[in-house]
Amino acid sequence: MMKKRFKKIYVEITNVCNLSCAFCPPTRRSPHFMSPDAFNQLLERIRPWTDYIYLHVKGEPLLHPDLEALLKMARGMGFYVNLTTNGTLLGKTADTLLANPPRQINISLHSFEANALKGQTFDEYIMSTLDFAKKYSPDCGITCFRLWNLDPEKVSAPQREKNLLILTRLKEAFQFDGSLEHRDFCGCPNGSRKNICMADKTYLSFDHEFQWPSLIAQDFGPAGTCRGLKDHLAILCDGTVVPCCLDGDGVIPLGNIFQTPLGDILDSPRARAMLTAFQSHSICEPLCRRCGYRTRF
Numbered sequence: 018m019m020k021k022r023f024k025k026i027y028v029e030i031t032n033v034c035n036l037s038c039a040f041c042p043p044t045r046r047s048p049h050f051m052s053p054d055a056f057n058q059l060l061e062r063i064r065p066w067t068d069y070i071y072l073h074v075k076g077e078p079l080l081h082p083d084l085e086a087l088l089k090m091a092r093g094m095g096f097y098v099n100l101t102t103n104g105t106l107l108g109k110t111a112d113t114l115l116a117n118p119p120r121q122i123n124i125s126l127h128s129f130e131a132n133a134l135k136g137q138t139f140d141e142y143i144m145s146t147l148d149f150a151k152k153y154s155p156d157c158g159i160t161c162f163r164l165w166n167l168d169p170e171k172v173s174a175p176q177r178e179k180n181l182l183i184l185t186r187l188k189e190a191f192q193f194d195g196s197l198e199h200r201d202f203c204g205c206p207n208g209s210r211k212n213i214c215m216a217d218k219t220y221l222s223f224d225h226e227f228q229w230p231s232l233i234a235q236d237f238g239p240a241g242t243c244r245g246l247k248d249h250l251a252i253l254c255d256g257t258v259v260p261c262c263l264d265g266d267g268v269i270p271l272g273n274i275f276q277t278p279l280g281d282i283l284d285s286p287r288a289r290a291m292l293t294a295f296q297s298h299s300i301c302e303p304l305c306r307r308c309g310y311r312t313r314f
């Protein structure tokens with residue numbers, strides 16, 4: 018079988034979120050939920066290009082009122098579905114997820130600061146994500162807990178305490194007897210993510226705090242490269258195609274999947290210029306110049 022061009026395509030089924038994390042700038046786009054009809058049309062259009070979809074750019078995918086229909090549709094068309102969630106709605110959506118399991122669910126535990134506002138204690142939140150994971154993996158799919166806040170200069174004492182409680186709860190829940198503590202804030206050099214397998218198909222991912230690129234952020238200069246448009250791209254909930262999941266405001270709109278075939282969008286002068294520049298280790302888009310993520314390559 019011919020290999021498809023993209024390893025993955027991010028599909029934002031909604032840009033609405035029930036939290037407001039300090040590190041996540043609110044989107045300037047209008048709130049929107051992609052309809053099942055639009056999602057179906059989108060899947061038909063990207064099917065020749067990838068087998069893997071990731072249901073997240075901005076927003077909380079488990080808020081989508083038609084989540085079950087969307088998951089059924091994607092699975093029915095043979096896509097491998099991956100989903101990233103802040104974990105607050107796993108209790109409410111567990112039946113849907115267990116009956117229509119994505120290949121992988123990433124639970125962003127580093128969103129916990131914002132959870133304090135949502136009438137749930139910190140421990141209740143952690144325990145509900147653990148309960149879900151124990152039902153989900155290994156039989157339904159992979160669970161990956163993300164703790165992406167390991168920046169020693171930014172982590173406050175209360176955050177550090179919460180991180181340590183998370184690690185303790187994870188160890189207890191999965192009877193993991195390896196050491197997590199010594200890695201907690203200083204184990205990963207900047208840019209190198211660490212994944213630890215705690216149980217069958219159950220992982221913990223450590224990383225430093227994530228910075229969204231922005232036109233007013235630090236300029237890292239014109240030299241460099243990125244995998245955007247090479248092995249992945251993203252589609253926002255109104256159908257706007259952007260080069261990666263970090264362009265959460267649609268600063269680099271390359272076309273709209275509902276109006277133009279993806280092949281034509283990728284053949285547009287702007288998309289071609291980006292890709293050609295990346296191939297020759299240079300950066301042509303102002304947003305990409307200000308993106309710390311690409312400094313990892």
Ligand code: SF4
Binds near residue numbers: 034041077103125131
């Ligand atoms: S980081 Fe995730 S959970 Fe937090 S506000 Fe942004 S989209 Fe919502």
Ligand code: SF4
Binds near residue numbers: 230245246263
């Ligand atoms: S450099 Fe950053 S903003 Fe540009 S395509 Fe890559 S990840 Fe996206």
